[in-house]
């Protein structure tokens with residue numbers, strides 16, 4: 001779960017029931033309610049009392065007490081008669097049913113694999129499809145376990161990155177992702193074939209390898225989804241770690257952001273059902289048009305494929321240091337936090353019947369949105385050797401209108417302000433061809449804020465210049 005406000009309704013029901021039964025020691029219901037709502041109970045430091053008090057009050061406020069105790073409860077509450085202290089049959093029945101449910105759940109959830117089994121199964125894909133899938137180790141966890149990155153499809157295709165189990169207790173995400181990868185590798189459906197040909201799908205099945213299936217936090221007790229650089233420490237994110245990127249697991253994923261030219265990034269969770277764009281650490285959605293338009297395509301595709309959809313929910317302004325904000329700000333990718341299912345650990349057939357088809361649909365959408373354009377027919381270029389100042393000016397105008405796929409919305413303004421900054425610094429007024437050359441070299445070394453990825457910035461600019469020269473010069 002990525003969002004702190006989601007309730008576990010199951011637990012919310014079972015706790016009051018258990019308390020209601022233990023409280024049968026108090027001789028009458030009237031006395032019980034009176035006690036729970038009394039100043040002594042208000043001051044009682046014991047947590048069970050506080051919960052029971054809230055429960056008792058909510059029972060009365062919602063009229064549910066009549067359901068449990070019958071109409072006579074009003075007279076009891078008014079002090080006109082005493083309540084029989086016997087446990088009402090209805091409560092016993094509900095309690096028994098609720099007590100059995102978790103056993104059924106546990107039974108049905110035994111298809112979940114261990115960490116080692118998951119990795120073994122991914123490596124088996126490699127053995128079976130050596131031309132389609134490979135891996136690298138992107139880092140080691142606190143307890144020195146390898147963190148894997150599997151790379152699927154065409155290495156020169158449009159890149160998407162999907163990671164799972166950043167929260168170790170949300171390992172249904174890993175199981176879901178496994179089946180999506182299986183679909184990409186094996187399906188004869190046209191969208192799967194197209195992904196294999198035109199995309200490079202990067203997958204980290206388990207980030208929190210030390211506490212897989214056990215805990216939200218890593219072996220240092222850190223919430224990895226609060227440990228990234230972007231907005232770290234905003235909203236006092238609990239368990240965010242001693243400093244940004246203090247954990248080896250977040251460092252490993254961060255290295256993927258910086259190494260690969262990722263167009264779309266999906267960060268998977270369970271505990272809720274929704275798709276959320278950045279920002280988490282502040283208000284608003286950057287490049288909202290792209291994030292929303294891609295969601296709309298996903299929604300339409302879901303209807304075409306007759307698959308249920310996740311809602312699009314802007315969940316901003318509540319946590320710093322999250323993966324989705326980091327993927328956008330330092331990875332230069334469009335990002336979604338994807339909450340796959342309300343329950344953290346659903347029954348396995350829910351994974352295969354519901355979560356997998358949904359994630360496949362989303363994967364198709366972002367893969368198609370990341371596809372590289374087909375390379376244009378190379379026109380015979382009449383190559384003059386030097387660009388004139390006029391050429392540079394034409395290129396500059398073109399560049400401002402043709403941002404890279406991951407650009408920020410104010411691309412043109414950002415570039416122009418870099419130029420003005422350089423002119424002011426060097427006291428230049430009229431740009432000669434030579435000035436342009438010098439400025440161009442300077443610009444490659446000085447990416448504008450908030451782009452941090454200097455390794456990628458210069459190649460991107462150079463690629464733009466080459467493209468312009470080939471097509472328009």
Ligand SMILES: [Zn+2]
Pocket residue numbers: 001002167170268269270271
């Ligand atoms: Zn989570």
